[in-house]
Amino acid sequence: MNPTIVLKEKTFELYLSEEEILDKIKSLAAQLNEDFKNQRPVFLVVLNGSVMLAADLLKEITIECDLSFVKLASYSGTQSSGDVRTLMGLHDDIKDRVVVVIEDIVDTGLTLTELMIQILKQYPKEIRVLTFLRKSQATKYHVQLDYIGFEVPNVFLVGYGLDINGQGRNLRDIYQLKK
Ligand code: IMP
Numbered sequence: 001m002n003p004t005i006v007l008k009e010k011t012f013e014l015y016l017s018e019e020e021i022l023d024k025i026k027s028l029a030a031q032l033n034e035d036f037k038n039q040r041p042v043f044l045v046v047l048n049g050s051v052m053l054a055a056d057l058l059k060e061i062t063i064e065c066d067l068s069f070v071k072l073a074s075y076s077g078t079q080s081s082g083d084v085r086t087l088m089g090l091h092d093d094i095k096d097r098v099v100v101v102i103e104d105i106v107d108t109g110l111t112l113t114e115l116m117i118q119i120l121k122q123y124p125k126e127i128r129v130l131t132f133l134r135k136s137q138a139t140k141y142h143v144q145l146d147y148i149g150f151e152v153p154n155v156f157l158v159g160y161g162l163d164i165n166g167q168g169r170n171l172r173d174i175y176q177l178k179k
Contacts, residue, residue, distance in 0.1 A: 005175055007164050011178040014175055015152075015157060028149060032147070035128075036098065036100065040066065041066075043061075043065055044119070046101065047088070049104035053160065054102050073085045074111045078177065089118065093122075095122055096125045099126070104160075105132065105157070109142065112129065128146040129146050131147070133149060134148050158171065158174070
């Protein structure tokens with residue numbers, strides 16, 4: 001693990017190690033296994049950012065479940081663009097199903113608000129939201145979050161699925177932009 005890295009000419013410093021990340025994922029998965037026993041939830045993974053999280057989390061899920069994916073984008077560089085684009089919509093049937101959204105990070109809450117509108121149109125039985133990271137100081141749009149991995153400061157992060165203009169998603173650890 002490197003203490004600092006450079007991406008797109010910006011310097012980032014280590015914020016959460018792979019070990020801390022995987023420990024948290026184990027405890028989140030244990031909670032999901034308990035809460036959704038016998039409910040066969042649909043885990044709805046929000047691409048691209050949640051790809052690493054979903055892979056590690058789902059390996060720890062022992063209950064019966066289904067998987068579905070959507071692809072949304074709202075960020076440009078290190079800032080929210082204020083506009084959510086749906087690059088791949090919701091295709092699987094979620095009517096009367098318990099849906100658990102798997103999000104990497106909630107910043108302003110705009111992406112999740114837009115996704116909730118799309119999910120609700122399909123009449124699920126219940127919607128729960130898991131976000132691995134939450135920038136609580138930045139939240140503008142209120143969305144209920146049922147499972148939160150870490151509360152993080154309002155700084156730009158990369159790694160473990162999070163990117164800066166497409167770079168850094170493959171990093172095992174999470175880094176914060178150096179001031
Ligand atoms: P929101 O719509 O403002 O809540 O932003 C949510 C989306 O923006 C996430 O799913 C990420 O794709 C992206 N995002 C928010 N904060 C960061 C960050 O610190 N680094 C990288 N991507 C981020």
